[in-house]
Amino acid sequence: MQQATQLKETQVQTNQNTIVEGVSFWQDAWKRLKKNKAAMISAYCVLFLVIVCFFGPFILNKFFGYDFSTQDLAYGAKPPTLKHPFGTDYFGRDLLTRTLVGGSISLMVGLIAATVAAIVGTIFGSVSGFFGGRVDNLMMRFVDVLYAVPYLFLVIILVTVIERVNVGSIFDPFNTVSEVLMGLKIFEGRLILLFIALGLVGWLTTARIVRGQVLSIKEQEFVQAARSIGVSNTAIIFRHLIPNALGTIIVYFTLTVPSMIMQEAFLSFIGLGIQPPNPSLGSLISDGAKQMQLYWWTLVFPAIFLAILLYCLNFVGDGLRDALDPKERKE
Amino acid sequence: MSLLKISDLRTYFKMEGNVVKAVDGVDFELEKGEIVGIVGESGSGKSVTCLSIMKLIPEPPGFYPTGSIEFMGKDLMKLNTKQMSKIRGNQISMIFQDPMSSLNPFLTVETQLTEVLEIHQNKTRKEAQKIAIDILERVGIANAPRRIKQFPHEFSGGMRQRVMIAMALLCRPELLIADEPTTALDVTIQAQILELMKDLNRDFGTSIIFITHNMGVVAGMTDRIVVMYAGKMVEKASTSDLFETPKHPYTNALLSSIPRLDIDDQGSLTPIPGLPPDLSDLPSGCSFHPRCKFADDQCKAAYPDRIELSKDRMAACWKVNV
Amino acid sequence: MLFFIAKRLVGVVITLFVIITLSFLIIRITPGSPFSQERDVPVEVLEALKAKYGFDKPLHKQYFQYIGNVVKGDLGLSIKYSNRTVNEIIKISLPKTMQIGFLALIWAILVGFVGGAIAAVKQNTKWDYGLMSIAMCGISIPPLVSGPLLILVFALALPWFPTSGWGSWKHVVLPSISLGSVYAAYIARLTRGGMLEVIRSNYIRTARAKGLSEKAVVVKHALKGGILPVVTFLGPAVASIMVGSVVVEKIFNTPGMGPYFVDAAFNRDYFLLMGVVIVYAVFLLLLNLLVDIAYGFIDPRIRFE
Numbered sequence: 018m019q020q021a022t023q024l025k026e027t028q029v030q031t032n033q034n035t036i037v038e039g040v041s042f043w044q045d046a047w048k049r050l051k052k053n054k055a056a057m058i059s060a061y062c063v064l065f066l067v068i069v070c071f072f073g074p075f076i077l078n079k080f081f082g083y084d085f086s087t088q089d090l091a092y093g094a095k096p097p098t099l100k101h102p103f104g105t106d107y108f109g110r111d112l113l114t115r116t117l118v119g120g121s122i123s124l125m126v127g128l129i130a131a132t133v134a135a136i137v138g139t140i141f142g143s144v145s146g147f148f149g150g151r152v153d154n155l156m157m158r159f160v161d162v163l164y165a166v167p168y169l170f171l172v173i174i175l176v177t178v179i180e181r182v183n184v185g186s187i188f189d190p191f192n193t194v195s196e197v198l199m200g201l202k203i204f205e206g207r208l209i210l211l212f213i214a215l216g217l218v219g220w221l222t223t224a225r226i227v228r229g230q231v232l233s234i235k236e237q238e239f240v241q242a243a244r245s246i247g248v249s250n251t252a253i254i255f256r257h258l259i260p261n262a263l264g265t266i267i268v269y270f271t272l273t274v275p276s277m278i279m280q281e282a283f284l285s286f287i288g289l290g291i292q293p294p295n296p297s298l299g300s301l302i303s304d305g306a307k308q309m310q311l312y313w314w315t316l317v318f319p320a321i322f323l324a325i326l327l328y329c330l331n332f333v334g335d336g337l338r339d340a341l342d343p344k345e346r347k348e
Numbered sequence: 349m350s351l352l353k354i355s356d357l358r359t360y361f362k363m364e365g366n367v368v369k370a371v372d373g374v375d376f377e378l379e380k381g382e383i384v385g386i387v388g389e390s391g392s393g394k395s396v397t398c399l400s401i402m403k404l405i406p407e408p409p410g411f412y413p414t415g416s417i418e419f420m421g422k423d424l425m426k427l428n429t430k431q432m433s434k435i436r437g438n439q440i441s442m443i444f445q446d447p448m449s450s451l452n453p454f455l456t457v458e459t460q461l462t463e464v465l466e467i468h469q470n471k472t473r474k475e476a477q478k479i480a481i482d483i484l485e486r487v488g489i490a491n492a493p494r495r496i497k498q499f500p501h502e503f504s505g506g507m508r509q510r511v512m513i514a515m516a517l518l519c520r521p522e523l524l525i526a527d528e529p530t531t532a533l534d535v536t537i538q539a540q541i542l543e544l545m546k547d548l549n550r551d552f553g554t555s556i557i558f559i560t561h562n563m564g565v566v567a568g569m570t571d572r573i574v575v576m577y578a579g580k581m582v583e584k585a586s587t588s589d590l591f592e593t594p595k596h597p598y599t600n601a602l603l604s605s606i607p608r609l610d611i612d613d614q615g616s617l618t619p620i621p622g623l624p625p626d627l628s629d630l631p632s633g634c635s636f637h638p639r640c641k642f643a644d645d646q647c648k649a650a651y652p653d654r655i656e657l658s659k660d661r662m663a664a665c666w667k668v669n670v
Numbered sequence: 671m672l673f674f675i676a677k678r679l680v681g682v683v684i685t686l687f688v689i690i691t692l693s694f695l696i697i698r699i700t701p702g703s704p705f706s707q708e709r710d711v712p713v714e715v716l717e718a719l720k721a722k723y724g725f726d727k728p729l730h731k732q733y734f735q736y737i738g739n740v741v742k743g744d745l746g747l748s749i750k751y752s753n754r755t756v757n758e759i760i761k762i763s764l765p766k767t768m769q770i771g772f773l774a775l776i777w778a779i780l781v782g783f784v785g786g787a788i789a790a791v792k793q794n795t796k797w798d799y800g801l802m803s804i805a806m807c808g809i810s811i812p813p814l815v816s817g818p819l820l821i822l823v824f825a826l827a828l829p830w831f832p833t834s835g836w837g838s839w840k841h842v843v844l845p846s847i848s849l850g851s852v853y854a855a856y857i858a859r860l861t862r863g864g865m866l867e868v869i870r871s872n873y874i875r876t877a878r879a880k881g882l883s884e885k886a887v888v889v890k891h892a893l894k895g896g897i898l899p900v901v902t903f904l905g906p907a908v909a910s911i912m913v914g915s916v917v918v919e920k921i922f923n924t925p926g927m928g929p930y931f932v933d934a935a936f937n938r939d940y941f942l943l944m945g946v947v948i949v950y951a952v953f954l955l956l957l958n959l960l961v962d963i964a965y966g967f968i969d970p971r972i973r974f975e
Contacts, residue, residue, distance in 0.1 A: 162688050164906075165951045169913055170943070173935040174696050279812045283917055286814050287932050299814065306818035306921060313822060320815040327810035335806075404878055429884065437881035444879075449872040453971055454894040463890070464880050499970040515880070 046264070049340040056336020059329040066326055070121035074114050083111040085118045086294040096314055104314040106304070116319050119296040120326060123278045126212050126297070127330075130277040133216025135270045138223025143258050145224070146231030147250065157228070160221050168218045172280075173289060175214040211290060215277055223269050230262040264341035271334035275327045282323060298323040351522055351555050352378040352401075357415035359393075359400045362408060368627045370396040370410075372579040376572075378523070383549055383556040385570035385587070387563060387602065389624045393579040394559045398525045401557075402442055403432050420522065438468040441516035445528040447508035451500035457484075457511055458496040464518045479518065487514045487544060506537035510544070517548060524548075525557045530565065542569060563606045567591060572660065575599050578625050578635035580651075584662040595663035597640045634666070642667045675963065682955045689951045690740065690944070694733055697940055704749040704938040723749060723940075736944075745948070746941030750933065756945035759930060764949065766836060767926035770918065771911045773842055774850030778907075782854040783900060786861025790869060790896065791888055801858065808855025813914055817848040817921035834923035845922045849914050853907050857900050865896035894968060901965055905958040912950055 050056060077083045081100075089109030097104040103112035145156035163171075234240060240257050248256075259266075282299030284290035291297040298319050305316030359371040371393040378384050386394040399405050401417055403424060417424040419440065424432065436442075444450040452460055461484075462476035471479070477496070484492035487510040500508055509529060516524055526545065530538040546569065549556055560566055566573055566587065573590045575583040575598065583596040594600045604618040622639040625631055633650050637643035644666075652666045705716060720726045723746075724735060739746060745756035782805075789801040824844060825833040831844050868874060869892055877891040916928035927946060934943040966972045 158685075162685055162692065164909075165685060165689055165954045166693065167909075167913055167931075167947060167950045169916065169931070170693070170935060170947055171696075174700055275810070279814070282812070282814050286917060287920065289936075302814055302818065306821075309818055309822050310826060316818050316822060320819055324807075324811050324815050327812075328806060331806060331810050402879055404875060433878075433881045433883055435881070436879055442879040444872060444876065446872055450876045452873040452877065452891050454969065455891070463882070463886075467881060467883075467886070501971045512876075515876075 042264070046340040050336055053336045053339060055332055056339070059332035059336070062325075062329040063333055066120065066329065067124060070117050070124060073117040074121070077111065077114050077117070081111075083114045085110060085115045085296055088294075096312075097318075103318040104312070106315050107308060107312070112301075112315060112318055115296040115301060116298070116322050119298045119301050119319065120322060122208075122291065122295070122297045123281060123299070123323070123326070126215065126281040127274040127278040129209070129212040130215035130219060130281070131270050131273040133213055134220040134273050134277070135223055135266060136220075137217065138220035138269075139227050139259060139262075139266055141220065142224035142227030143231045143254050143262070146228035147235060147254055147258060149232070153228070157225075160224055164221055168280075171218045172214055172284065175217060176211060176289060208291065208295075211281070211284070215280055215284075219273060219277060219280070223266070223273065226265055226269055227262055230265050231258050234258055234261045268334065268338045268341050271330070271337050275330040275334070278323075278327060278330070298326075350377040351380045351382075351420065352557075353416075353418040354397075354401070355416050355418075357397065357400060357417065358413050359396050359405055359410060359415075360413055361410050363628065366628045369579050369630075370627060371400060374415075374574070374576070374581050376574050376581070376584060378555050378557065380522070380555055381549070381553045382572070383558055383570045385558045385560065385566035385573040386576060387560060387566055387573055388576035389561055389620075391578070391624045391627060392576040394576050395527050396579075397576070398442065398527055398557060398559055401525060402436055402440060403427075403429075404436075404442075434468070437464050437516075437521075438519045439521050440523045440525065441519070441521040442525040442527065443509070443512045443516050443529050446532045447505055447512050448532065450512060451508055453500055456497055456499055457503075460500075461496070461511075461515055461518060464515060468519050480514070483514045483518055484511070487511075487517075487548075488540075489514070505533055506540065509533060509537075509541055513541070513544065513548070517552065517554070520552060521554060523555045523557065525559075527559045528561070529558075531560070531562075538565075545569070563602050575602070578630060579627060580635065580664065581654075581662075582636070582664050584660065586660065589661060595657065595661075595668050596665045597642050597667065598636050599663075601639075634664075675959070678959050678962070682959060685955055686948070686951055687737075690737065690948060691733075693944060693947050694736065697938070697943060698729060698732075704940060723747065736941075740948070745945040748934075748942045749939045750937050750942070751939075756941050759942065760927065760945055760949055763925060763927040763930055766924060767912065767915050767919065767928060770842055770845045770849060770924065770926065771908070771915055773846035775853065775904075775908065775911060777846065778850040778853035778857055779900070779904075782857025783861050783897070785854070786858035786863075786900075787865055787888070787893065787896065789858065790862045790865030793866060793869075798862075802862065805855040805858040808851045809859075812852060813848045813918045813921070816851055817845070817918055820844045820848050821921070834921075836925050841922070841924070845918045845924060848921070849911060849918045852914070853911065856903065856907070860899045860903055861896055864899040865892055868892045868895035871895070898965065898968060901961055901968065905954070905961040908957045909950070909954040912953060 074085065087110065089105075092105060092109035093107060095101065095105045095109075101111050101113065103116055106112055106115065141156065141160075145153045235253075235258060240253060243253055243257055278298070281290055281297060282302065285297045285299030286303040288303075291300050293300070301319035302316065302323065305312075305314075305319055309316040354377070355375050357371055357374045358369070361368045361370055374393075374397055376384065386397060388394045396405065400412065400415075401419075401424065405412075412425060415425060419435070424435070427435070451457070458477060458480065461480035462471075462473060465471040465476035465479055466473070481492045481496055484496060489495055489507060489510055495503075500511070503511060513529075524545075529545070530541050533541060542565065545556065545558075548554060558566065558569055570587050572584070572586050574581055575590075575596065577598050583590065583594070583599045585595070590599060591603065594603055598620075601618070601620045605620055620639060625635055625638070631638050631648075633646075633648045634640070634643070634652055637647040640647065646666050652664050652668075654662050654664045655668050656662055657668070705719060717726070724732055727735075736746065743757075745760070748754050748756055748759060751759065785801050785805065789798040792798050821833050821844065825831050831840050832838075835841055874887060874891055877887045882890070912927075915926060916931055918924070919926040919928035920932070927949070930942060931946045933939065934946060
């Protein structure tokens with residue numbers, strides 16, 4: 018016994034010479050992310066695109082008087098020039114302004130829908146994983162069923178239902194901001210509900226993944242310990258399980274953002290999303306596709322803009338996954 | 349001429365701008381039919397030494413700045429991949445530490461055994477199958493004709509290691525490299541596997557390089573022993589010399605950290621204080637000095653020369669005569 | 671094995687039943703009606719229409735009648751396309767969707783798997799970086815973007831393929847390229863990840879130690895393990911390809927199931943919408959079952975229980 022203590026002391030002493038600083042999971046992840054050049058460059062690109070999308074329309078309006086909705090039929094569709102780098106559309110509107118406003122709407126959709134999806138998915142998944150057994154089985158069967166129903170069907174139905182819901186004035190402050198910047202109330206009626214509808218349909222994968230994480234975390238000693246001293250279930254879920262699954266949740270959140278943007282584009286494309294004259298990248302591409310024989314630029318610029326936006330977002334998500342995924346940490 | 353002669357072998361890895369010297373100067377020879385043990389803690393470079401002999405180190409990040417590996421008159425360092433694969437599994441075989449993951453879970457044992465004979469000896473599937481069944485029986489797998497059709501997950505750990513050994517011996521290699529073959533197994537199974545290897549060494553005349561961190565295992569097995577620490581060879585001696593008169597403090601420490609029945613030392617075991625060093629950040633001078641009770645300023649200042657004590661007996665320590 | 675399949679088939683039927691019930695309820699309870707657009711229709715005509723489709727009966731009766739018909743294989747009458755049955759519409763349109771979908775899937779699997787395997791074998795080389803950048807582009811370019819751009823380049827600028835329609839093999843090329851590219855990219859990434867994990871594994875080291883050539887190591891030992899994540903992906907991929915085909919069919923004006931789906935959802939064409947949902951669900955559930963069976967064949971450690 019005495020020897021054991023002695024051994025410990027010597028070990029502590031020798032270890033002090035080569036003391037390794039304790040690095041937390043998040044510091045470690047941040048270090049890894051910083052090393053990933055592609056992800057960092059993409060992160061800066063995303064930041065740049067966000068700034069340009071949200072403030073660009075305001076500046077274009079201030080200095081050139083462009084706005085996304087005022088029509089000038091006499092001017093009509095003109096190919097790109099210095100004055101209009103992306104050209105103008107059939108109604109004589111500056112396509113750059115419309116693309117940027119569309120981009121900001123797409124980004125908002127992505128963020129809000131992904132947030133809704135992350136919240137619903139996290140709660141559903143952690144409850145299912147935490148209680149296990151029958152509850153888990155039932156909840157996961159429910160997810161299976163929803164997986165087998167085409168999400169398009171659910172979204173269309175959801176949109177028609179919530180069209181009748183009045184969101185009231187909760188979002189007024191946000192609308193004031195967005196109106197100043199883009200001349201458009203983003204958080205109004207149908208639009209905000211569309212964001213939420215997308216999120217309400219898109220949480221399935223997050224739920225499955227969080228459940229898997231929770232299942233493995235809850236078997237670990239610190240959770241057992243918490244339970245043994247009588248910590249309540251809610252506290253265990255919110256204080257132990259979710260924080261430990263947070264890395265995974267963040268990763269899936271970032272990967273959900275581009276997929277939500279894609280889905281909004283898809284809905285706008287089939288005429289279910291944003292309503293004219295408001296633009297979104299999807300509706301711009303849809304309009305462009307109809308006129309591409311005559312005005313190629315109305316298709317090409319929004320399409321490439323969307324591709325670049327998705328490309329950067331995907332790279333950031335990938336980088337975060339490499340940085341946060343505990344499976345990759347082993348090496 | 350010896351079967352294998354390794355001179356000044358160095359295996360380095362480029363890691364994020366640093367060079368990690370996993371093996372930094374190893375020399376030893378192996379005669380036909382001999383068993384040599386390589387002993388050291390994890391990270392001492394013993395596994396990398398053996399993977400280097402097989403040229404199984406991924407390049408990059410690995411590379412060999414110096415060294416030659418003469419095997420039956422050929423320098424393996426000078427062979428290309430194709431020439432090397434004619435030797436692997438044929439004249440030099442290797443068995444690994446973890447029999448659970450070292451066999452392909454998707455293929456039957458038969459496929460994994462016969463393919464060795466098919467590539468090295470141009471045997472037909474039928475001939476190969478017969479040889480494979482014979483050798484499985486030889487390594488102690490009952491009901492071999494039936495079991496050869498099974499998948500690895502249907503075998504127990506000890507049985508899988510027997511399959512690995514059978515696979516390694518299919519072509520009657522001159523040299524068998526065993527990288528901690530018993531570490532992942534239960535103690536009783538360990539003894540069986542060691543016994544089997546000794547038998548095979550005697551019956552087939554196969555030379556063996558036996559890697560382990562367990563001094564107790566090498567004692568009854570090997571003719572000679574190489575002790576490695578932090579990528580360097582610190583002591584080399586015949587097994588009996590090493591156990592009777594260890595010269596390097598590290599060897600000494602290793603020996604006093606294992607329980608022994610033959611020496612009565614009041615039953616106390618002395619663990620080695622501290623941890624093996626980080627290879628990318630080695631201490632100055634002798635790498636062992638932070639953990640060595642004899643260390644002084646000289647040890648901190650410079651790496652000790654190798655001192656040839658007699659033929660085949662070497663120790664690298666300033667305090668060799670202490 | 672047979673027992674496993676039988677058990678799973680029972681599960682498929684139950685899930686399908688739940689899906690039908692759920693969709694039926696959602697469609698009927700939520701606001702909106704198939705006749706709401708025809709405001710000027712006289713009340714008597716509306717009543718007659720409702721009687722024709724059985725909407726005058728109580729909902730639970732309609733439900734049981736519908737279930738009964740579905741079991742018999744009758745998906746009912748379309749409301750918008752008033753003299754056609756849902757079976758007829760699906761029978762004509764589904765093969766077209768399937769042609770495009772399967773072509774897209776096949777090229778996606780071939781290209782994605784080969785590309786991913788090459789990237790993994792040549793990890794951290796120009797090949798790897800190049801292929802993975804292309805894959806990232808593929809993921810970031812949905813059919814919505816690639817479809818119109820492909821038409822612009824390969825149908826308008828270079829008149830190699832028709833812009834739209836159906837008929838010859840040429841009509842299938844651009845839609846399936848557009849639809850499959852995202853999946854090719856996903857499969858390439860999954861294959862690379864799976865292969866890398868395998869290549870780092872101990873049994874690959876054993877295969878090398880046996881003296882196998884690098885080619886034999888990859889082909890004989892690594893591919894089987896590397897293909898597993900791709901197999902798992904195929905179930906959900908087929909499902910989302912079917913949804914993706916909605917966009918592609920709209921862009922290329924293909925008379926597949928997609929346009930009917932959108933129309934039916936907008937017009938509340940109850941039976942047509944239900945029919946499409948059922949076809950979709952059957953596909954997904956059966957494919958998932960197929961994937962599980964395939965998984966069991968590839969990985970001997972998995973037992974059918």
